[in-house]
Amino acid sequence: MSEFIWPVRVYYEDTDSGGVVYHSMYLNFMERARTEWLRSLHLEQDDIINEHGIMFVVRSVAIDYLKPALFNDALIVQSSLKKLGKVSLVFEQVIMRQGCDQNKDEILTKAIVKVASLNVNQKKPAAMPEAVYNRFVHHSKKD
Amino acid sequence: MSEFIWPVRVYYEDTDSGGVVYHSMYLNFMERARTEWLRSLHLEQDDIINEHGIMFVVRSVAIDYLKPALFNDALIVQSSLKKLGKVSLVFEQVIMRQGCDQNKDEILTKAIVKVASLNVNQKKPAAMPEAVYNRFVHHSKKD
Amino acid sequence: MSEFIWPVRVYYEDTDSGGVVYHSMYLNFMERARTEWLRSLHLEQDDIINEHGIMFVVRSVAIDYLKPALFNDALIVQSSLKKLGKVSLVFEQVIMRQGCDQNKDEILTKAIVKVASLNVNQKKPAAMPEAVYNRFVHHSKKD
Amino acid sequence: MSEFIWPVRVYYEDTDSGGVVYHSMYLNFMERARTEWLRSLHLEQDDIINEHGIMFVVRSVAIDYLKPALFNDALIVQSSLKKLGKVSLVFEQVIMRQGCDQNKDEILTKAIVKVASLNVNQKKPAAMPEAVYNRFVHHSKKD
Numbered sequence: 001m002s003e004f005i006w007p008v009r010v011y012y013e014d015t016d017s018g019g020v021v022y023h024s025m026y027l028n029f030m031e032r033a034r035t036e037w038l039r040s041l042h043l044e045q046d047d048i049i050n051e052h053g054i055m056f057v058v059r060s061v062a063i064d065y066l067k068p069a070l071f072n073d074a075l076i077v078q079s080s081l082k083k084l085g086k087v088s089l090v091f092e093q094v095i096m097r098q099g100c101d102q103n104k105d106e107i108l109t110k111a112i113v114k115v116a117s118l119n120v121n122q123k124k125p126a127a128m129p130e131a132v133y134n135r136f137v138h139h140s141k142k143d
Numbered sequence: 144m145s146e147f148i149w150p151v152r153v154y155y156e157d158t159d160s161g162g163v164v165y166h167s168m169y170l171n172f173m174e175r176a177r178t179e180w181l182r183s184l185h186l187e188q189d190d191i192i193n194e195h196g197i198m199f200v201v202r203s204v205a206i207d208y209l210k211p212a213l214f215n216d217a218l219i220v221q222s223s224l225k226k227l228g229k230v231s232l233v234f235e236q237v238i239m240r241q242g243c244d245q246n247k248d249e250i251l252t253k254a255i256v257k258v259a260s261l262n263v264n265q266k267k268p269a270a271m272p273e274a275v276y277n278r279f280v281h282h283s284k285k286d
Numbered sequence: 287m288s289e290f291i292w293p294v295r296v297y298y299e300d301t302d303s304g305g306v307v308y309h310s311m312y313l314n315f316m317e318r319a320r321t322e323w324l325r326s327l328h329l330e331q332d333d334i335i336n337e338h339g340i341m342f343v344v345r346s347v348a349i350d351y352l353k354p355a356l357f358n359d360a361l362i363v364q365s366s367l368k369k370l371g372k373v374s375l376v377f378e379q380v381i382m383r384q385g386c387d388q389n390k391d392e393i394l395t396k397a398i399v400k401v402a403s404l405n406v407n408q409k410k411p412a413a414m415p416e417a418v419y420n421r422f423v424h425h426s427k428k429d
Numbered sequence: 430m431s432e433f434i435w436p437v438r439v440y441y442e443d444t445d446s447g448g449v450v451y452h453s454m455y456l457n458f459m460e461r462a463r464t465e466w467l468r469s470l471h472l473e474q475d476d477i478i479n480e481h482g483i484m485f486v487v488r489s490v491a492i493d494y495l496k497p498a499l500f501n502d503a504l505i506v507q508s509s510l511k512k513l514g515k516v517s518l519v520f521e522q523v524i525m526r527q528g529c530d531q532n533k534d535e536i537l538t539k540a541i542v543k544v545a546s547l548n549v550n551q552k553k554p555a556a557m558p559e560a561v562y563n564r565f566v567h568h569s570k571k572d
Contacts, residue, residue: 009461009465011457011460011461011464012159012160012161012165012460012464013159013165013167013457013460013461015159015160016155016156016158016159016160017155017158017159017160017161017162017163017213017214018155018160018341018343019160020160020343022155022156023313023317023343023344023347024156024310024311024313024314024317025310027309027310027313028310028440028442031309031310031440031441031442032438032440032442035440035441044501045500045501046500046501055304057304057306057309057351057354058309058351059350059351060348060349060350060351061309061347061348061349062346062347062348062349063346063347063348064345064346065343065344065345065346068343068409070160071160071474071475072473072474072475123354152318154314154317154318154321155317155321156314156317156318161484161486163486166456166460166486166487166490167453167454167456167457167460168453170452170453170456171297171299171453174297174298174299174452174453175295175297175299178297178298187358188357188358189357189358198447200447200449200452200494200497201452201494202493202494203491203492203493203494204452204490204491204492205489205490205491205492206489206490206491207488207489208486208487208488208489211486211552214331214332215330215331215332266497298445298446298447298451299445299451299453301445301446302441302442302444302445302446303441303444303445303446303447303448303449303499303500304441304446305446306446308441308442310442356446357446
């Protein structure tokens with residue numbers, strides 16, 4: 001299945017006094033990448049909420065921190081959709097530090113992120129809109 | 144007018160790789176203190192929204208950074224209501240590092256924060272609920 | 287093994303426009319609780335760095351989001367040390383919303399957090415100081 | 430004097446349960462823009478620290494919140510250097526929501542940000558490196 005690549009620059013706000021990116025910030029970077037992956041499929045989360053009453057929420061994250069990212073680093077987030085259900089999505093997301101050439105890219109962090117679709121009002125699991133689901137299926141088949 | 148004191152502990156999440164508290168975090172600390180000041184007056188912002196359709200938003204901040212706060216610092220936020228109008232509040236807020244005794248407290252940051260009351264639906268300035276306003280007046284007179 | 291309890295209040299800064307606490311913030315709450323657990327054992331992370339050249343970093347997190355926390359919620363973080371090695375610690379941490387009585391407490395989030403001790407200079411795994419390790423052993427035996 | 434333009438996308442992490450961008454986040458957006466302005470002048474803050482022992486810190490911010498930014502908004506930060514001294518810089522920074530065309534851009538937030546150069550070790554005001562200062566002068570004259 002194809003990978004979606006999203007660049008993230010590390011700013012002071014992302015770091016802590018240990019001199020590295022604060023550990024929870026990687027989850028923020030990964031969420032930005034998922035948002036931009038949706039946008040690349042012409043799906044906007046606020047439209048999905050307003051038109052279909054469905055929102056996506058994170059159900060679980062399993063993340064391994066291998067090497068730290070540093071201030072000013074140019075990172076890339078690689079995201080791939082690993083599983084697609086009617087009410088859930090499972091992503092594999094890897095954050096890398098960009099090297100001078102692609103062979104020098106370093107893997108910093110890896111995660112499995114499970115996302116669920118909820119009914120906005122009752123906040124209960126609910127099937128994602130068919131149009132959205134089909135867009136995901138179509139995207140997965142392309143690769 | 145009386146001062147409201149709220150303690151804040153500095154954690155890794157608040158610091159940056161410069162080794163000090165990230166400059167925008169002081170605004171977060173000040174907002175925690177305003178929330179707790181309201182709570183000390185038996186006012187909860189979600190209740191005010193739900194019962195009266197009024198929310199408080201920050202209109203302006205003028206903040207001076209004098210000395211940096213560090214990881215693990217025990218801070219206190221001193222807040223005083225300087226001006227009270229029907230649709231706005233002006234606070235003076237000072238963040239200090241607690242010394243071994245009160246004479247050793249150090250002033251780190253000072254701000255003037257202007258807060259406005261808005262109608263939740265139209266997001267337009269709207270007079271705060273009379274019960275809330277009266278609580279503020281009563282609080283101001285006490286001192 | 288004994289549990290360490292740390293209270294966390296939810297402020298606006300912790301929430302997102304979905305109306306709930308942003309998913310990565312729970313990792314911040316858990317880190318505050320681990321810092322305060324160390325403090326309860328008379329261990330300060332900056333002292334350990336300065337005196338022993340050892341720092342603690344998060345190696346992995348596996349977190350399940352069961353129910354969302356909301357603005358103004360009074361949360362508690364329950365932390366227990368599940369495994370203790372010379373270069374690592376494994377914590378189980380549970381975040382609950384406090385109910386009117388203890389029977390009404392609701393579990394919102396659960397995580398397993400693995401922390402490693404590193405040499406500050408080389409950023410390589412290194413045994414934690416014996417005095418620190420013994421404090422952990424002593425704490426574990428108490429229960 | 431010329432303006433430096435930097436785009437910022439609003440993600441969930443930036444918003445709060447009031448449905449808008451949390452007020453302190455605009456300071457983060459402005460700092461990203463100042464970092465990228467430096468980068469556009471081929472100046473990296475970590476290099477300046479390592480080579481010259483000089484770091485830039487925020488001394489004061491006066492910010493007015495005019496209209497709120499919302500989830501998914503495409504913002505631009507306009508930054509201009511208003512004053513240049515040997516130990517300080519004053520910026521005017523404006524955050525706008527991008528409209529369909531330039532006439533539809535809306536001003537959301539305006540700030541005056543004063544930045545000082547410090548000696549990294551003593552954390553005292555210190556003249557910025559001449560090469561850096563000259564780059565700022567050169568940049569200012571261009572316009």
